[in-house]
Amino acid sequence: MKRIIVAGGGHGGIAAAALLAEKGFEVTVYERHKREDMGYDWTDIFNHNCLKAAGVPMPDDDKYEIKGDVVFYGPSQKTEFVQRSPKNQPEIKMERKDIYNHLIAHAEEKGVKFEYECSILSALLAGDRVVGINTDRGAFYADMVIDACGCDSPVRKTLPDCCGIQKGTNDFEKFYIYRAFFNRKEKDTVENAFKLTLFFNNIRGISWVTTEDEYTDVLVGRFTPFTKKEANETIAAMREKNPAIGKKILRGGSFAQIPVRQNLSILVSDGYAAVGDSAFMAIPLIGSGIANAIYAGAILADVIANDETETYSAETLWDYQKRYFKEHGTGCAMLACFKNFLVKTEPESLDNIFDYGIDKLRGSLSRTKKIKDNATLKDVLEILLHARSLLTDKAAGKELGEAAKKMAKLLSITSQMPKEYSRNEVIKWAQKYNRIFDV
Numbered sequence: 001m002k003r004i005i006v007a008g009g010g011h012g013g014i015a016a017a018a019l020l021a022e023k024g025f026e027v028t029v030y031e032r033h034k035r036e037d038m039g040y041d042w043t044d045i046f047n048h049n050c051l052k053a054a055g056v057p058m059p060d061d062d063k064y065e066i067k068g069d070v071v072f073y074g075p076s077q078k079t080e081f082v083q084r085s086p087k088n089q090p091e092i093k094m095e096r097k098d099i100y101n102h103l104i105a106h107a108e109e110k111g112v113k114f115e116y117e118c119s120i121l122s123a124l125l126a127g128d129r130v131v132g133i134n135t136d137r138g139a140f141y142a143d144m145v146i147d148a149c150g151c152d153s154p155v156r157k158t159l160p161d162c163c164g165i166q167k168g169t170n171d172f173e174k175f176y177i178y179r180a181f182f183n184r185k186e187k188d189t190v191e192n193a194f195k196l197t198l199f200f201n202n203i204r205g206i207s208w209v210t211t212e213d214e215y216t217d218v219l220v221g222r223f224t225p226f227t228k229k230e231a232n233e234t235i236a237a238m239r240e241k242n243p244a245i246g247k248k249i250l251r252g253g254s255f256a257q258i259p260v261r262q263n264l265s266i267l268v269s270d271g272y273a274a275v276g277d278s279a280f281m282a283i284p285l286i287g288s289g290i291a292n293a294i295y296a297g298a299i300l301a302d303v304i305a306n307d308e309t310e311t312y313s314a315e316t317l318w319d320y321q322k323r324y325f326k327e328h329g330t331g332c333a334m335l336a337c338f339k340n341f342l343v344k345t346e347p348e349s350l351d352n353i354f355d356y357g358i359d360k361l362r363g364s365l366s367r368t369k370k371i372k373d374n375a376t377l378k379d380v381l382e383i384l385l386h387a388r389s390l391l392t393d394k395a396a397g398k399e400l401g402e403a404a405k406k407m408a409k410l411l412s413i414t415s416q417m418p419k420e421y422s423r424n425e426v427i428k429w430a431q432k433y434n435r436i437f438d439v
Contacts, residue, residue, distance in 0.1 A: 001026045002310060005142035007120050007133050007155045009038060011103060012276035012293030012300075013148025015054040018107040019301035022055070028113045029148075030135060035116050038104070039096035041251045042179055043217065046099075046290035047090045054298040059094065059102045067091040071192040074354030075199040075347040077241065080192070081354065099290065120149060122158035123272070130159070130272035144304060144312040145272050148293075151259040153278040163269040163314075164427035166434070172343045173261035173280075175205070175287050177221040178231040180253040183246035184216050190244055201237055202347040206286075209242045216245045221287075223343065228255075258287035262336035262437055263329045265430035268317040268421075273300055281328070284336040292328050299323050318421035330414045334407050336437060341403035349396035410436050 002025050006013040009031035017027045031038070045067050051058060066089050072081040085091070104114065115137075124132035124139050132141035133155060147155045151174060157167045190211040200207040205222035220226075220234045239245045259280040267274050275281070275296045282289030303320040304312060342350070413432050418425045 002144070003142040004028075004144050004146065004304070005030065005133055005140060006146045006148055008147070008149030008153065008278070009033070009100075009104075009114070010148030010150060010276040010278065010293060011099070011290050012281070012295075012297035013146050014103045014107050014112070015050075015056065015294045015297035016146055016148075016275060016301040016304075017112045017297075018103075018110040019055060019298060020304060021107070021111040023301075023305045025305075027111070028115060028140075028142075029107070030115045030118045030120060030133065030140065032119045033116065035104075035114070039100040040179075040254070040256060042096055042181065043093050044096050044099060044290055045091050045093050045288060046294075048092045049090050050291040050294035050298075054294050054301075056103065056106050056294075059098065063098050063102070064092040064094045067093050068193055070194045070196055072354075073195065073197045074351045075197070075202050076351045076355070077197060078351070079354040082192075120154055123155045125158075125160065128160040128162055129270040130155075143271070143310075146300065147272065147274040147278040148276050150277045151257065151280060153274070155272075156274060156278055159269060159272065162423070163266070163272075164423070164430055165266045165269060165274070166264055169259065169261065169280075172223045172340070173259065175221050175223060175258050175260045176225050176255065177219055177258065177287075178226070178228070178253075178255050179217070179219045180235075181215045181217050181250045183248045183250055184211065184214055184244050185246040186244045188244075195242070198342070199347045199350055201234060203234075204343060207234060207238060209238060209245060211242070211244045215250055216242070218245060223260075258282060259289070260284045260287050260336075260339060262333040262433075263324075265433040266426060267321045267324065268314050270313045273304075273317050273320060275300055281332070283332055284339040285342075292332065295328055296320075296324050299327070314423070314426075315421045318418075318426075322417060322419075325414055325417060330411070333410055333414070333433075333436075337403050337406045337410060340406075340437060341399055344399055345396055349399075353396055406436050 004020055004025050004027045006017045006027065006029040009029055014029060017029055021027045048058060067085060069085050070083040072083065119136045121134045121136065123130050124134050124141065130145045132139060133145060145155065147153050149155055151169065156165060159165050194208065194210045196206060196208040198206055203222060207221065208219045210217040218235055218238065220231050235245070259277055259282045261280050261284055263281045264274055264279045267279050276293030277289055281292040281296055300320045303317060307316045309316055413436065416429065418429055
């Protein structure tokens with residue numbers, strides 16, 4: 001029986017573990033937290049179709065609710081842009097701990113073993129092949145290691161340089177967030193329940209407030225670390241425009257880091273594959289990565305299970321990379337280009353986009369072209385180029401034009417991904433891919 005180690009209890013790693021255990025593999029997940037500490041004390045939104053893709057049943061109806069509309073604002077909060085939820089909304093909102101409870105129970109039912117309170121220190125290597133993990137409990141060997149340790153994975157950071165896999169992050173590729181659930185102070189009707197502001201108080205980042213019946217969910221996010229004092233000052237300013245935000249913290253009140261960048265250019269090596277935040281699979285604009293991680297876990301499990309050579313080498317795992325990029329990775333990389341445009345945009349320019357550009361863009365698109373649910377990446381690129389022609393802010397228009405050019409180049413580069421794994425060719429390709437995202 002082939003042995004698989006899942007390093008870290010990420011969502012994608014657990015999804016892959018369940019599928020592989022069902023197919024007869026011996027699978028163990030090693031996680032540094034206690035079981036009861038798995039998952040932040042807050043809610044998350046994700047596309048539930050990923051569960052079906054990974055063979056996971058839908059949770060009970062009382063464990064989730066359908067995501068509503070999101071209202072976006074620029075720094076001045078003068079103009080709003082409403083993202084309407086479709087009739088058959090695939091995105092649901094769940095408590096993070098309930099998501100973990102659901103995935104872990106499913107995995108245990110399939111035969112996955114979990115080892116908690118086990119800190120992973122590094123990859124265990126034989127030459128340049130990953131053969132296991134080093135932990136505070138000792139070394140554990142396996143035929144294959146799935147890295148689900150998160151964006152600061154100690155496994156990925158200790159891979160041999162010759163593998164060509166990025167070990168860390170650059171500026172503006174991680175998001176630092178503070179999130180707390182406050183009591184709801186006012187009971188009057190709130191017109192927009194979910195409000196998200198870009199560059200609140202002219203600081204690069206996002207802030208949101210979601211007003212529920214009994215609480216207000218408040219998030220402050222920035223591209224650089226900040227203090228609890230700074231978070232409280234921002235929340236106090238948010239409270240002035242959102243009187244429903246009370247002063248009593250009901251839960252949360254903690255910091256976290258999430259990746260907001262394109263996924264790794266190389267996802268695999270001999271005996272190794274990265275999934276979820278370890279591979280930076282979050283959506284770059286908002287940091288949500290649960291669905292992408294679970295989709296990736298399902299793809300990876302299928303590739304491993306169908307490796308007739310049973311070597312789990314970079315050559316046989318390469319199909320995982322190709323399939324993930326085709327189905328999800330390239331689209332997220334496109335959004336990373338747009339995120340990098342926003343990072344360089346001045347607050348005044350961003351306000352101009354909201355105040356003068358969005359309505360014109362919306363009206364023009366409704367007359368010229370309807371963007372359907374199955375819009376291609378080229379459709380998105382066309383929208384951005386059209387948006388550039390409508391903007392009155394020349395500086396922002398120039399930057400948006402540069403972002404569109406990078407997206408066009410990105411589409412070309414991803415289409416040239418090597419069909420077969422050759423380390424030299426893959427590293428050459430990865431260098432081209434990585435250069436696209438220099439800010």
